Amino acid sequence: ASAQAFDRAAFQAKGIADTLKALGAADATESKDVTIVSPDIAENGAVVPVGIRSGVAKTQMMALLIDKNPNALAAAYDLLEGAAPEVNMRVKMGQSSDVVAVVKADGKFYMARKEIKVTLGGCGG
Amino acid sequence: MADPMKIRASAKDGVVDVRVLMAHEMETGQRKDASGNVVPAWFISDVTASLNGKEVLKAHWGPAISKNPYLQFKINGGKAGDKVTVSWVDNKGDKRTDETTVS
Amino acid sequence: GMSLPAFASSDAGAEALYDIPKFGNVSLLHFTDCHAQLLPIHFREPSVNIGLGDARGRAPHLVGEHLLKAFGVKPGTAEAHAFTYLDFEAAARTYGKVGGFAHLSTLVKRMKASRPGALLLDGGDTWQGSATALWTNAQDMVDACKLLGVDVMTAHWEFTYGEKRVQEIIEKDLKGHIDFVAQNVRTTDFEDPVFPSHVIKQINGVPVAIIGQAFPYTPIANPRYMVANWSFGIRDEDLQKVVDEVRGKGAQVVVVLSHNGMDVDIKMASRVSGVDAIMGGHTHDGVPQPVMVRNAKGTTLVSNAGSNGKFLGVLDFDVKNGKVADFRYRLLPVFSNLLPADKAMQAYIDKVRSPFKARLEETLAITEGLLYRRGNFNGTFDQLILDAMMEVKGAEIGFSPGFRWGTSILGGQAITREHVMDQTAITYPYTTLTDMSGEMIKTVLEDVCDNLFNPDPYYQQGGDMVRVGGLEYTCDPMADMGKRIVDMRLNGKPIDAKKTYKVAGWAPVAEGAKGEPIWEVVETWLKANKTVSPRKANLPRLVGMDGNPGMA
Ligand SMILES: [Mn+2]
Ligand SMILES: [Mn+2]
Structure with a gap:
C-alpha cells in the first residue's frame, strides 16, 4: 500500500483536539491495542524516549502528539509493506504533559494517552 | 555536509531491528539567541527507510524531535545480509543517505 | 521483645536478639x-511518613505505635527503639x-x-x-x-x-x-x-x-x-x-x-x-x-x-x-x-580515619536539643541548616533538600565537623542565593510535593519534601498536583506571586552552579553560635491527614 502525501499543516495545529482534526483523526477511539512506551518521569525534558506500539491489524500510520508543546504533533510515521507497528523516538517536552499516540488502521483511527512528568529534580533518599 | 548516521540493523526470527542515530541540531524555532533574536527553526522534516531498495517506513517530523535524533523500528521478513538504507531531508533542503548491512 | 535488664547484660541481650534459628537451605x-x-x-526513625491511597496504613507508611502494633513489636524494648522514633533520646541513651x-x-x-x-x-x-x-x-x-x-x-x-x-x-x-x-x-x-x-x-x-x-x-x-x-x-x-x-x-x-x-x-x-x-x-x-x-x-x-x-x-x-x-x-x-x-x-x-581524625573530631558547637533529619517535612538538623544558611547568606527564605540520610545527635552532645559532614557530604555541595518570584516558589514546592505524594508510586522519586525555612505554608497531600500548596506566608503576610524573594538553597542539580559549600556555611554559623538552642522545625499545616497511621 502506498501512502498518500502527508499534509504538513498538522504540525501547525495547537493542542490535542485541533491536531487530531488536522490529521483527519477527530473521531479516533481510545484503544487498549495502542500502547505508549515511555518513562513516567522524564530524565531530561530535551530527550524523552517515547515508543508507540499498535496491536491493531493493518496499521498504516502512527503519530505522536504532546499536548503542552507549542505545537502538539511531534511525529507521524507511514508504515509501508514490511514495517512492524512499532516505532521508538526521542522528543522534547517543555513541561509535564499528556502524550497521545494515534494509530490509523484499515482506514480507522485509534488512540492512547499517557502522562509524562517533567520535573525540576533534586532531593532523594 | 551533515555527519553520517550511525545505523545498527540486526535480524532475529525474521524480524529486522533497526536503530538510527542522526546528527542534527533540531532547532525548535522557539529559542532566542544571546542578542534576543529568535533562532529560526531548523530540523529534519522527513526520513525514509528502505530494505533492499524497497521503502518500508516514512517519518514526518516536526521540531519537537530531540537534537541528534534517534529512530528505532522493526521490519518483518528481513534477514542477515539485507541492505537497510536511511535518508533524511531537513527544512532547509540539506539531506543525507546512509546504508548498512543487516547482521 | 527484650526487657531492659536482659539488654543490660550484653551476652543475654545479644543471644535474645541474634540467635535466630537457621531455616531452609538458601x-x-x-x-x-x-x-x-x-x-x-x-539514627531517629521518622514520626511522619505518610502513605496515601493504597499505601495508607501499609508498610512502610506506619510510624511509632502504629508500626509496633502492626508488627507485634513490644513497646519499650530495644527493637521498639530500633524501629521507631518513640521516646528517642531516652531510649538512645539506654540502648x-x-x-x-x-x-x-x-x-x-x-x-x-x-x-x-x-x-x-x-x-x-x-x-x-x-x-x-x-x-x-x-x-x-x-x-x-x-x-x-x-x-x-x-x-x-x-x-x-x-x-x-x-x-x-x-x-x-x-x-x-x-x-x-x-x-x-x-x-x-x-x-x-x-x-x-x-x-x-x-x-x-x-x-x-x-x-x-x-x-x-x-x-x-x-x-x-x-x-x-x-x-x-x-x-x-x-x-x-x-x-x-x-x-x-x-x-x-x-x-x-x-x-x-x-x-x-x-x-x-x-x-x-x-x-x-x-x-x-x-x-x-x-x-x-x-x-x-x-x-x-x-x-x-x-x-x-x-x-x-x-x-x-x-x-x-x-x-x-x-x-x-x-x-x-x-x-x-x-x-x-x-x-x-x-x-x-x-x-x-x-587506619582509614587516622589522617583525618583531628579534622573530623573537632567540636564546632554544643547542641542543647536533639538533632535529627528524617521525616516527610522537616527535621531539627535540617532546621539548623536552614537557620544557618539563611543567616549567613542573608536570605528571607531557605530551601534544603529532603535527603533521608544524616545521623542524629542527642541533646547536650558536641556537634563535630564529622556530624556536619554526615548531613552534607555530597559532590555538589554549592550554596546559592536566588531571587525567586512567589510564583516560582510555589512551582518548586508543588513539584517536590508531587514527587512525594503522587498517587502512583512510579511518579514518585522517594525523597522527602524540601525543607523550608522562613516561609509558612499549608499542605494538602491528597489534592491534585499544583493544588497541594496553599496559604504561603512570610512573616504572616501572604506570598505575592509577582514579588521576588531572596531564597537560599544548596545541592543544585543544574550544571555550572557555583557557591560556597554548605558545610562551610553551617560551620561558620556553628562557630559563631557555640551553643545551639533546641530547634523548632518549621512544618506546614497539614490538611486531611488526621488519623493517618503514617503520622505520630
Ligand atoms: Mn539512601
Ligand atoms: Mn537512594
Missing part, C-alpha cells in the same frame, strides 16, 4: 543505604548507638557461620554520606565493603562520583570480589546495557539469581551531568525479560536487589512475575517483615532494610524440588553495645 543477608557510616551512630561496620561485620560473620553459603547483598547508597567517603573519593567504603564480604551490589548515590569513577572502581577494586549489577542502566545513544543485569550464584547447590535494579531516577534526583551518557528508568518490562532469562537458565530462586524505594518495589512486584523477593532500599524504611505482593503468577515478598548501617536483613529460603517452598525473614537491628567490634574491620576503620 540464605541472603542484606544491608542498604548505610550512607558511608563506618562508625556506630544514632546506645547502632550500626558501625565493625559491629555489622561481627553480625555478618555470625549469620554466615550459622548459614553456610549465605550471600551478602549491598543495596547501594554505600559510598556516600560521610566526610571520609567524600575526601577519599569513595575509596574508604569500597575497601570496607570488600572486607565486609559483600558479594553483590547495586547503586544510587554511588553515581554522584561520576561515570568515570564508578567504572574505575568496578574495574580496579570490585572485579573478582563484588558483582555490580543493574538491569536498568543503558547508554544514552543505542540503549546498550552499561552493567551486567544479574549474577547467578550457587548456594548449597541451588542456583540463585540476583538481579540489580539501580535507583531509576538518578539523573533527576541528582545532577544529570554526572551520568551524562547513561539513562536509567524503572524498565519493568526489561526486568521481566531478565527474570524469564534467568529462570530459563535454571535459577531456582530469583531475587531483585533494588534501589527503587519501597512503594515503587511494591508496584513493580505486582507487575513482574517470577520474582521470589525484592530486597529494597532508597526509602530508608526499617520494615520488620516483608509485604507480600500478588502478581500474575504468584507472590513476591518485598522488604526494605532501613539505613545508616542500623539493620541487617536476613532472608532464609527453603528451596525444595527446584522452587521456593517457604521462607523466614528477620530485620536485625545492629546494636553496637551487643555486638563486639570485629578486630580486622576496626583496625581498617582506624
Whole structure:
C-alpha cells in the first residue's frame, strides 16, 4: 500500500483536539491495542524516549502528539509493506504533559494517552 | 555536509531491528539567541527507510524531535545480509543517505 | 521483645536478639543505604511518613505505635527503639548507638557461620554520606565493603562520583570480589546495557539469581551531568525479560536487589512475575517483615532494610524440588553495645580515619536539643541548616533538600565537623542565593510535593519534601498536583506571586552552579553560635491527614 502525501499543516495545529482534526483523526477511539512506551518521569525534558506500539491489524500510520508543546504533533510515521507497528523516538517536552499516540488502521483511527512528568529534580533518599 | 548516521540493523526470527542515530541540531524555532533574536527553526522534516531498495517506513517530523535524533523500528521478513538504507531531508533542503548491512 | 535488664547484660541481650534459628537451605543477608557510616551512630526513625491511597496504613507508611502494633513489636524494648522514633533520646541513651561496620561485620560473620553459603547483598547508597567517603573519593567504603564480604551490589548515590569513577572502581577494586549489577542502566545513544543485569550464584547447590535494579531516577534526583551518557528508568518490562532469562537458565530462586524505594518495589512486584523477593532500599524504611505482593503468577515478598548501617536483613529460603517452598525473614537491628567490634574491620576503620581524625573530631558547637533529619517535612538538623544558611547568606527564605540520610545527635552532645559532614557530604555541595518570584516558589514546592505524594508510586522519586525555612505554608497531600500548596506566608503576610524573594538553597542539580559549600556555611554559623538552642522545625499545616497511621 502506498501512502498518500502527508499534509504538513498538522504540525501547525495547537493542542490535542485541533491536531487530531488536522490529521483527519477527530473521531479516533481510545484503544487498549495502542500502547505508549515511555518513562513516567522524564530524565531530561530535551530527550524523552517515547515508543508507540499498535496491536491493531493493518496499521498504516502512527503519530505522536504532546499536548503542552507549542505545537502538539511531534511525529507521524507511514508504515509501508514490511514495517512492524512499532516505532521508538526521542522528543522534547517543555513541561509535564499528556502524550497521545494515534494509530490509523484499515482506514480507522485509534488512540492512547499517557502522562509524562517533567520535573525540576533534586532531593532523594 | 551533515555527519553520517550511525545505523545498527540486526535480524532475529525474521524480524529486522533497526536503530538510527542522526546528527542534527533540531532547532525548535522557539529559542532566542544571546542578542534576543529568535533562532529560526531548523530540523529534519522527513526520513525514509528502505530494505533492499524497497521503502518500508516514512517519518514526518516536526521540531519537537530531540537534537541528534534517534529512530528505532522493526521490519518483518528481513534477514542477515539485507541492505537497510536511511535518508533524511531537513527544512532547509540539506539531506543525507546512509546504508548498512543487516547482521 | 527484650526487657531492659536482659539488654543490660550484653551476652543475654545479644543471644535474645541474634540467635535466630537457621531455616531452609538458601540464605541472603542484606544491608542498604548505610550512607558511608563506618562508625556506630544514632539514627531517629521518622514520626511522619505518610502513605496515601493504597499505601495508607501499609508498610512502610506506619510510624511509632502504629508500626509496633502492626508488627507485634513490644513497646519499650530495644527493637521498639530500633524501629521507631518513640521516646528517642531516652531510649538512645539506654540502648546506645547502632550500626558501625565493625559491629555489622561481627553480625555478618555470625549469620554466615550459622548459614553456610549465605550471600551478602549491598543495596547501594554505600559510598556516600560521610566526610571520609567524600575526601577519599569513595575509596574508604569500597575497601570496607570488600572486607565486609559483600558479594553483590547495586547503586544510587554511588553515581554522584561520576561515570568515570564508578567504572574505575568496578574495574580496579570490585572485579573478582563484588558483582555490580543493574538491569536498568543503558547508554544514552543505542540503549546498550552499561552493567551486567544479574549474577547467578550457587548456594548449597541451588542456583540463585540476583538481579540489580539501580535507583531509576538518578539523573533527576541528582545532577544529570554526572551520568551524562547513561539513562536509567524503572524498565519493568526489561526486568521481566531478565527474570524469564534467568529462570530459563535454571535459577531456582530469583531475587531483585533494588534501589527503587519501597512503594515503587511494591508496584513493580505486582507487575513482574517470577520474582521470589525484592530486597529494597532508597526509602530508608526499617520494615520488620516483608509485604507480600500478588502478581500474575504468584507472590513476591518485598522488604526494605532501613539505613545508616542500623539493620541487617536476613532472608532464609527453603528451596525444595527446584522452587521456593517457604521462607523466614528477620530485620536485625545492629546494636553496637551487643555486638563486639570485629578486630580486622576496626583496625581498617582506624587506619582509614587516622589522617583525618583531628579534622573530623573537632567540636564546632554544643547542641542543647536533639538533632535529627528524617521525616516527610522537616527535621531539627535540617532546621539548623536552614537557620544557618539563611543567616549567613542573608536570605528571607531557605530551601534544603529532603535527603533521608544524616545521623542524629542527642541533646547536650558536641556537634563535630564529622556530624556536619554526615548531613552534607555530597559532590555538589554549592550554596546559592536566588531571587525567586512567589510564583516560582510555589512551582518548586508543588513539584517536590508531587514527587512525594503522587498517587502512583512510579511518579514518585522517594525523597522527602524540601525543607523550608522562613516561609509558612499549608499542605494538602491528597489534592491534585499544583493544588497541594496553599496559604504561603512570610512573616504572616501572604506570598505575592509577582514579588521576588531572596531564597537560599544548596545541592543544585543544574550544571555550572557555583557557591560556597554548605558545610562551610553551617560551620561558620556553628562557630559563631557555640551553643545551639533546641530547634523548632518549621512544618506546614497539614490538611486531611488526621488519623493517618503514617503520622505520630
Ligand atoms: Mn539512601
Ligand atoms: Mn537512594
